[in-house]
Amino acid sequence: MAINYSEKIPNNVDLSGNKTLQRALEHWQPGFLNWWSEMGPDESTNFDVYLRTAISVEPKGWAHFDYVKMKDYRWGIFLAPAEPGRKINFGEHMGQPAWQEVPGEYRSTLRRIIVTQGDTEPASVEQQRHLGLTCPSLYDLRNLFQVNVEEGRHLWAMVYLLHAHFGRDGREEGEALLARRSGDADNPRILTAFNEKTPDWLSFFMFTFITDRDGKYQLAALAESGFDPLSRTCRFMLTEEAHHMFVGESGIARIVQRTCDAMKEHKTEDAAKLRGLGVIDLPTLQKYLNFHYSVTSDLYGSEISSNAASAYANGIKGRFEETKLTDDHKLHGSEYPYMEVVANQIVVKHAPALTALNERLRDDWVADVQAGVSRWNRIPEKAGIAFRFTLPHKGFHRRIGLFTEHHISPEGSILSEAEWTRQHASWLPTEEDRAYVCSLMGRVAEHGKFANWIAPPARGINNQPADFEYVRFN
Amino acid sequence: MNAPAELKRQHLIDPEICIRCNTCEEACPVDAVTHDSRNYVVKVELCNFCNDCISPCPTGAIDNWRRVAQPFSLEQQFSWDSLPPDSSPEVAGEGELPAEVQRITDIATQGQGGPTAPPWSAAHPYLNLYTLAKPAVASVSGNYRLTAPDTSSEIHHIVLDFGATAFPVLEGQSLGVIPPGMDASGKPHHVRLYSIASPRDGERPGYNNLALTAKRVTSDRDGKPVRGIASNYLCDLKKGDQVNVVGPYGASFLMPNHPGSSIMMICSGTGSAPMRAMTERRRRRMGLKEGGELWLFFGARTPGELPYCGPLLKLPQELIDVNLAFSRQPDQPKQYVQDLIRARGGDIARLLKDENAYIYICGLKAMEAGVNEAFADVCRNHGMDWAGVLPELKAASRYHVETY
Numbered sequence: 001m002a003i004n005y006s007e008k009i010p011n012n013v014d015l016s017g018n019k020t021l022q023r024a025l026e027h028w029q030p031g032f033l034n035w036w037s038e039m040g041p042d043e044s045t046n047f048d049v050y051l052r053t054a055i056s057v058e059p060k061g062w063a064h065f066d067y068v069k070m071k072d073y074r075w076g077i078f079l080a081p082a083e084p085g086r087k088i089n090f091g092e093h094m095g096q097p098a099w100q101e102v103p104g105e106y107r108s109t110l111r112r113i114i115v116t117q118g119d120t121e122p123a124s125v126e127q128q129r130h131l132g133l134t135c136p137s138l139y140d141l142r143n144l145f146q147v148n149v150e151e152g153r154h155l156w157a158m159v160y161l162l163h164a165h166f167g168r169d170g171r172e173e174g175e176a177l178l179a180r181r182s183g184d185a186d187n188p189r190i191l192t193a194f195n196e197k198t199p200d201w202l203s204f205f206m207f208t209f210i211t212d213r214d215g216k217y218q219l220a221a222l223a224e225s226g227f228d229p230l231s232r233t234c235r236f237m238l239t240e241e242a243h244h245m246f247v248g249e250s251g252i253a254r255i256v257q258r259t260c261d262a263m264k265e266h267k268t269e270d271a272a273k274l275r276g277l278g279v280i281d282l283p284t285l286q287k288y289l290n291f292h293y294s295v296t297s298d299l300y301g302s303e304i305s306s307n308a309a310s311a312y313a314n315g316i317k318g319r320f321e322e323t324k325l326t327d328d329h330k331l332h333g334s335e336y337p338y339m340e341v342v343a344n345q346i347v348v349k350h351a352p353a354l355t356a357l358n359e360r361l362r363d364d365w366v367a368d369v370q371a372g373v374s375r376w377n378r379i380p381e382k383a384g385i386a387f388r389f390t391l392p393h394k395g396f397h398r399r400i401g402l403f404t405e406h407h408i409s410p411e412g413s414i415l416s417e418a419e420w421t422r423q424h425a426s427w428l429p430t431e432e433d434r435a436y437v438c439s440l441m442g443r444v445a446e447h448g449k450f451a452n453w454i455a456p457p458a459r460g461i462n463n464q465p466a467d468f469e470y471v472r473f474n
Numbered sequence: 475m476n477a478p479a480e481l482k483r484q485h486l487i488d489p490e491i492c493i494r495c496n497t498c499e500e501a502c503p504v505d506a507v508t509h510d511s512r513n514y515v516v517k518v519e520l521c522n523f524c525n526d527c528i529s530p531c532p533t534g535a536i537d538n539w540r541r542v543a544q545p546f547s548l549e550q551q552f553s554w555d556s557l558p559p560d561s562s563p564e565v566a567g568e569g570e571l572p573a574e575v576q577r578i579t580d581i582a583t584q585g586q587g588g589p590t591a592p593p594w595s596a597a598h599p600y601l602n603l604y605t606l607a608k609p610a611v612a613s614v615s616g617n618y619r620l621t622a623p624d625t626s627s628e629i630h631h632i633v634l635d636f637g638a639t640a641f642p643v644l645e646g647q648s649l650g651v652i653p654p655g656m657d658a659s660g661k662p663h664h665v666r667l668y669s670i671a672s673p674r675d676g677e678r679p680g681y682n683n684l685a686l687t688a689k690r691v692t693s694d695r696d697g698k699p700v701r702g703i704a705s706n707y708l709c710d711l712k713k714g715d716q717v718n719v720v721g722p723y724g725a726s727f728l729m730p731n732h733p734g735s736s737i738m739m740i741c742s743g744t745g746s747a748p749m750r751a752m753t754e755r756r757r758r759r760m761g762l763k764e765g766g767e768l769w770l771f772f773g774a775r776t777p778g779e780l781p782y783c784g785p786l787l788k789l790p791q792e793l794i795d796v797n798l799a800f801s802r803q804p805d806q807p808k809q810y811v812q813d814l815i816r817a818r819g820g821d822i823a824r825l826l827k828d829e830n831a832y833i834y835i836c837g838l839k840a841m842e843a844g845v846n847e848a849f850a851d852v853c854r855n856h857g858m859d860w861a862g863v864l865p866e867l868k869a870a871s872r873y874h875v876e877t878y
Contacts, residue, residue, distance in 0.1 A: 242495035243532035249493045371494055458491055459534045
């Protein structure tokens with residue numbers, strides 16, 4: 001269905017046919033724009049940015065590129081096309097028609113899930129708002145802004161669901177989403193990882209590679225939902241989410257490339273020497289990977305969770321690619337492995353698959369992160385450099401779940417408090433590491449130029465060259 | 475039969491750039507995309523080139539095409555770390571035009587002093603992918619008479635389908651048709667060139683087909699009866715017939731693609747084919763609101779002899795300014811395209827000055843002189859000098875002529 005751009009709020013949900021909802025959202029819109037001007041990308045008001053805007057949700061229509069000022073970006077409400085006769089595909093309601101309205105008994109669960117997902121969207125914009133001032137190139141600046149406006153649109157998607165299906169409660173939640181602030185002591189964002197700072201571009205790339213990938217898996221699980229409006233919303237969001245992971249994966253790959261080039265050119269693996277050359281040594285990249293991987297892993301929640309079990313049994317949140325899996329889609333009597341520390345040993349146990357769904361989604365995500373890391377590893381491999389990136393053990397540096405009370409090394413050994421204190425600086429970024437990375441962050445805004453610590457991309461956006469003028473400052 | 479192996483067009487994904495986001499697999503309506511733990515790949519037997527996966531791909535990895543004698547298997551694609559080197563034939567064949575094609579091109583572009591560079595924003599054309607020794611085989615999927623049945627001018631719209639054979643074209647390019655059989659002296663017939671009347675994404679969007687506009691030749695320039703070999707062959711084709719095709723040709727008469735660029739098209743008869751292609755390209759992209767104007771000056775003897783007359787008049791006014799000239803209308807003074815150019819002098823002068831406006835002239839040689847004079851008049855009336863303007867237009871690749 002085409003998106004109606006002549007309306008105040010572009011949408012493909014026939015908003016003008018529901019005047020109450022339209023008024024409610026038009027009332028929310030100025031609040032959103034205020035939030036954007038206050039908490040959106042710093043000092044970007046007048047920039048013309050070469051952005052992708054959806055002009056329809058069909059495959060050919062949603063990737064239209066043009067220069068836009070971000071405040072004029074057409075944020076709106078786009079749902080993937082409805083699947084006629086769609087059924088609930090898992091859980092105890094399996095086989096019934098998908099819900100077009102919220103079932104009363106699941107109202108609070110659904111609201112909590114939507115609010116939690118929605119809260120991460122503005123949070124990441126807030127976390128990233130200063131990065132534009134230190135962009136390594138116009139190309140990267142444009143990619144940052146693309147990520148930001150799409151996070152903004154994802155907030156719209158969630159607020160639409162709240163307004164359309166949750167009445168007054170939904171409207172209040174919509175306001176609260178604009179009121180919380182990432183990192184604020186009094187009114188923080190809901191999830192811990194979204195209150196961390198994104199202080200530099202290395203963190204940004206790691207965040208988009210690892211944490212936005214959590215977003216992908218959460219959205220994919222919600223795209224299976226029996227609540228059809230949520231499913232359709234998430235399906236369209238997934239298409240946009242892919243770009244964010246591309247920014248992260250290719251961003252890190254370009255840093256690795258630049259470092260490997262410098263290592264070869266100067267025939268050195270010495271971190272201090274490489275830092276002298278103004279590139280980021282590979283062990284430091286590994287530490288950032290360890291940090292973002294472990295913090296994001298916590299977002300999946302506890303390995304064993306009755307909430308996850310009931311969300312599945314009730315048809316609210318499915319598994320990744322639920323409809324492609326071939327089992328009973330109810331998980332009766334099946335088990336799933338998880339790890340736990342017992343008597344100072346990490347042992348594999350089995351839990352009912354229904355209660356281990358968080359762990360299962362985490363495992364899907366781990367495999368996907370691992371695939372990306374393996375692709376990074378091709379770069380040193382090609383350059384004849386022995387270094388390889390590895391993912392740390394799942395129990396490493398966890399704050400949520402069964403490993404919370406234990407110190408686990410990246411290799412999976414259980415450590416005493418003293419050993420952890422002695423060693424953690426070699427696994428996680430230290431103040432000194434962060435200070436070094438921050439020292440590299442200077443603004444490169446001349447088109448075709450790239451900061452010294454990162455290689456140019458193999459391809460530009462939308463088949464444009466790398467030296468295209470992706471942002472015009474005016 | 476011992477025919478040369480047909481080259482197949484194969485859609486591939488660049489594993490070096492792909493981030494495995496699954497968007498293409500999700501987008502593919504025919505489930506032609508699949509993956510293993512290493513690569514995302516395209517099943518050659520299922521992919522129908524609908525391009526639904528292209529724009530959603532965040533990386534551009536999806537946008538890779540090869541012409542291959544033997545398609546890469548899924549196993550091969552799964553094993554790649556990077557795409558194999560491109561040995562598609564345009565690399566080898568580029569630049570070697572058949573003598574006959576060269577001769578026709580030389581004559582056609584005389585009006586502008588030989589081939590010129592295309593507009594700076596023209597897309598990069600594929601050239602000479604198929605040669606006389608190794609032509610592509612297309613099948614006819616439609617053949618319609620465009621001119622009214624009571625007119626002596628018989629112009630046909632012929633749709634050729636290339637199936638799984640790659641024949642990538644741009645608006646303004648032409649192809650060669652080889653009529654079957656031998657001439658009187660027992661040699662194969664000469665190749666004949668026809669402008670392509672469809673935009674780059676197909677006569678039907680997303681399909682591997684294109685249309686030609688061919689006029690049945692029944693007399694020579696002096697009016698003596700003569701049966702044009704290729705034109706009669708084309709006009710008589712039936713659905714399902716196989717046609718040997720060479721090309722594509724043409725690296726100069728190409729449309730600008732940058733937003734805000736304007737196109738002035740002046741044509742007569744089958745010279746409308748490239749204009750139709752360019753207009754259709756712009757029409758399909760109207761929703762993108764890229765700006766720029768389209769102007770058409772099109773001449774024929776009567777409306778019944780004007781190919782595409784009906785569809786032309788249905789085009790939205792905000793897309794194109796259509797000016798039709800008829801020289802044999804009963805009870806009406808003769809009107810030629812040059813008369814209309816003079817009548818719209820103010821706009822013409824504005825476009826001549828606009829560095830984003832490009833001029834295309836296609837049709838009979840006889841038209842050229844009249845159009846030249848009309849431009850000169852317009853310039854005089856607006857304080858410009860055509861003798862100075864024309865070389866500037868040519869130097870900026872803004873003036874393109876193909877007349878025969």
